[in-house]
Amino acid sequence: MLTSGPVVVMQMPEQLNSAAVRAFMQDMQPLLEIHRPRIVFDCSQVRYMDSVGVEMMLHCLEEAMKRDGDLKLAALSPESEVVLELMRVARVFEAFATADEAVRSFNAVPAEGVSQEASWYANVFGDMRAIKQAS
Amino acid sequence: MLSAIIIVGPEIREEVDSGVSAEKVASEFAREAAQLPPSTPLACVEVLGRSVVGRLIDELGRAEIGATSVFVDATVAPRQAGIDSSTNVTFSVSEDPWDMAAQKLAADVETETISVMRASAFVEFDFGDFLQSHREQGKVVTRAFDHERPLDLWVIDRAAVTDGEDLRTILQRSMPARYSVRGYVNRLEHPRDLRRLVVDSLTSRCQLRPQATEIRPGVWIDESAQVNRDARIVAPAYIGRGSRVEAQCLITRCSNVESNCQVDYGTVVEDSSILSNSYVGIGLDLSHSIVDGNNLLSLERNVTLEIADPCVIRPNRVARKEKNRHSPIIFGFGGAQFAPAEEGSR
Numbered sequence: 001m002l003t004s005g006p007v008v009v010m011q012m013p014e015q016l017n018s019a020a021v022r023a024f025m026q027d028m029q030p031l032l033e034i035h036r037p038r039i040v041f042d043c044s045q046v047r048y049m050d051s052v053g054v055e056m057m058l059h060c061l062e063e064a065m066k067r068d069g070d071l072k073l074a075a076l077s078p079e080s081e082v083v084l085e086l087m088r089v090a091r092v093f094e095a096f097a098t099a100d101e102a103v104r105s106f107n108a109v110p111a112e113g114v115s116q117e118a119s120w121y122a123n124v125f126g127d128m129r130a131i132k133q134a135s
Numbered sequence: 136m137l138s139a140i141i142i143v144g145p146e147i148r149e150e151v152d153s154g155v156s157a158e159k160v161a162s163e164f165a166r167e168a169a170q171l172p173p174s175t176p177l178a179c180v181e182v183l184g185r186s187v188v189g190r191l192i193d194e195l196g197r198a199e200i201g202a203t204s205v206f207v208d209a210t211v212a213p214r215q216a217g218i219d220s221s222t223n224v225t226f227s228v229s230e231d232p233w234d235m236a237a238q239k240l241a242a243d244v245e246t247e248t249i250s251v252m253r254a255s256a257f258v259e260f261d262f263g264d265f266l267q268s269h270r271e272q273g274k275v276v277t278r279a280f281d282h283e284r285p286l287d288l289w290v291i292d293r294a295a296v297t298d299g300e301d302l303r304t305i306l307q308r309s310m311p312a313r314y315s316v317r318g319y320v321n322r323l324e325h326p327r328d329l330r331r332l333v334v335d336s337l338t339s340r341c342q343l344r345p346q347a348t349e350i351r352p353g354v355w356i357d358e359s360a361q362v363n364r365d366a367r368i369v370a371p372a373y374i375g376r377g378s379r380v381e382a383q384c385l386i387t388r389c390s391n392v393e394s395n396c397q398v399d400y401g402t403v404v405e406d407s408s409i410l411s412n413s414y415v416g417i418g419l420d421l422s423h424s425i426v427d428g429n430n431l432l433s434l435e436r437n438v439t440l441e442i443a444d445p446c447v448i449r450p451n452r453v454a455r456k457e458k459n460r461h462s463p464i465i466f467g468f469g470g471a472q473f474a475p476a477e478e479g480s481r
Binding site: 051 | 418420422436438447
């Protein structure tokens with residue numbers, strides 16, 4: 001049975017330090033425990049990020065992927081991009097200019113619009129038979 | 136007799152007919168664009184083992200200048216200005232170094248010709264040729280120019296100096312004779328210029344030479360530096376005095392690691408400068424940047440970060456012991472303060 005949950009956009013706090021991360025994770029934890037979590041971290045307000053913040057983001061990504069979901073980043077400031085590149089994690093995340101783009105990238109389809117017999121990749125790759133014939 | 140004066144401090148703000156100096160507008164725009172507070176002379180920053188000011192003093196010594204006087208703005212301690220003690224060089228610290236220099240000139244009746252330089256740009260020029268041009272043109276003040284603008288480099292006749300007159304006024308008073316500098320010029324107005332100076336030196340585009348041993352073509356490593364045998368240093372690159380590069384690091388693409396730094400395990404440093412007394416943490420990827428203590432300037436994105444996480448970057452423990460350590464350089468663009476150059480230990 002295939003279900004697609006909504007994409008959740010989480011506004012990241014201004015300061016991604018230890019204290020803020022602890023508080024943020026209290027809100028995040030329930031979202032990571034659902035099936036196929038689809039999460040966007042809106043980083044437009046982030047003014048400071050350190051290794052604790054980066055670890056938290058990696059942890060959330062890992063937890064989301066364990067449940068066949070994903071986590072994407074949106075609206076990274078140049079400062080945040082520098083920190084992510086410095087710590088070699090920039091390539092791990094998909095990043096988008098806006099939260100809307102990140103949400104659209106999940107190709108979210110209402111649950112009632114998806115055939116229960118269709119493979120999970122049908123909406124992404126289209127008709128596999130046609131693709132195989134073309135190749 | 137010839138003597139030299141070096142000012143380590145603010146520039147002369149020159150007014151033109153419009154009432155606004157073009158230089159002032161250009162330099163302030165550059166600072167604003169980079170989100171930088173009022174500047175500190177980059178000429179005082181240790182570059183490839185020695186600051187531009189230190190090299191200038193060395194050069195004046197080789198040119199057999201009678202005496203060199205260095206007047207330092209009170210916000211910059213001589214040790215931090217990249218200047219070490221030397222014979223024939225006197226240092227004075229003042230809230231107004233220009234004024235103090237004028238007083239010295241007025242008192243020095245034995246000197247006939249004085250070279251006045253503000254520690255700013257790195258300029259390659261023939262001092263003897265400059266002097267000769269001054270004498271031939273017959274004006275009391277001769278100023279050096281490159282193809283763009285005037286440089287803060289003058290030769291003046293002692294006769295032009297009257298008691299109590301401000302040196303800046305003397306230098307601006309009359310239209311100076313011009314001396315065209317044809318050699319390499321780097322104005323060091325922005326940290327990006329500092330990076331360019333490093334690249335130009337390591338690729339032999341200018342005469343500035345790293346103060347270290349060239350252990351193989353393009354790789355300069357100071358004898359006191361410790362480079363783990365599992366680290367990779369790819370030419371051209373420079374590792375300075377007392378620095379450590381740990382295992383699995385990669386230092387490449389004209390990167391320079393100045394004195395008393397540590398680059399920790401597995402970090403890649405590409406096209407970047409790590410200024411003296413800085414620690415760069417484990418497993419990082421530093422590219423197109425300048426690190427100074429816990430401050431990082433990304434040249435690619437033109438942003439400056441102060442990173443409070445000591446696991447990432449921080450002042451190296453040698454510097455942290457120093458009670459009078461000021462804010463670092465680039466970001467000292469923040470308060471006219473520097474990472475100590477440690478050159479006094481030479």
